[in-house]
Amino acid sequence: MGWTDFYRRRDALDAVLRAAAGDPAAPLTFDRDLFATEEDLLLALHYRWMRQLTGRLGTALEDTDDDRVETVTRTWRVLAAEQPVLRAVLDAHLTSTEAIEREQRLLALTAGLAELSEPTAEITRVGAAFAGLIRSAPATLVPGRRRRLAKSA
Template sequence: MSWTDYYRRRDALDAVLRAAAGNPAAPLTFDRDLFATEDDLLLALHYRWMRQLTGRLGTALEDSDDDRVETVTRTWRALAAEQPVLRAVLDAHLTVPEALEREQRLLALTAGLADLSEPGEDVAGVGAAFLGLIRTGPAAVVPGRRRGLAKSA
């Protein structure tokens, strides 16, 4: 991909988010020369979300002595608050299982709630449950998890 292509795609994603600001659940309008299908568009938007989330999680874990669950919860919520349209569009439209599971696995592993040695589907299940808690409940330490776990994920 050339820089020209990169900037065209970036601008197209920004345009989709601007258009969706009033109603993120409405059908998405997008440049079909850049994104062949809505799933292609949503995967690009999810990639944008994951890039930001991954970077912020790394920084937050490095800078914090808090429990990893608390740090991951706080970081996800902060990004969702800063990018409400992006998050709302993904929540309303993204149905690609691999993308959803990618985020769930990232959250479970980064929070220390699962281990790489566990089957991916189990890790994703833990991540899905954790994401449900992140979205709805107050940040809390998960019983049985120690504070100060290793900061690498």
């Protein structure tokens, strides 16, 4: 993919999110020249989410001595608060078990709740439970706390 294609896809994803802002659960409209199926579109949106999440997790863990579970929870919630439409579209439409489980494993491993030596199914199970806990409270920004989290791409 060349730069022209990259920018066309980025702009198309931005357009999908703008259109979904009013009702993220509504059927998605997208450029079928760039994304053959809705699943392709959703995987691209999930990739955008994961790219932002992994970058922020790396920065957050590097910049703090706080508990890893707390840091991962806070980082996920801050990103969800900053990208509410992206998160809502994924929550409403993403059905790719592989993509969902990839995020769950990332959360479990990054928080230190699982180890790479454990079976993948166990890491996924722990990550799913942790993701449920992360989502159980509203996303909030901690006042007075300085963060070096990158702005959304």
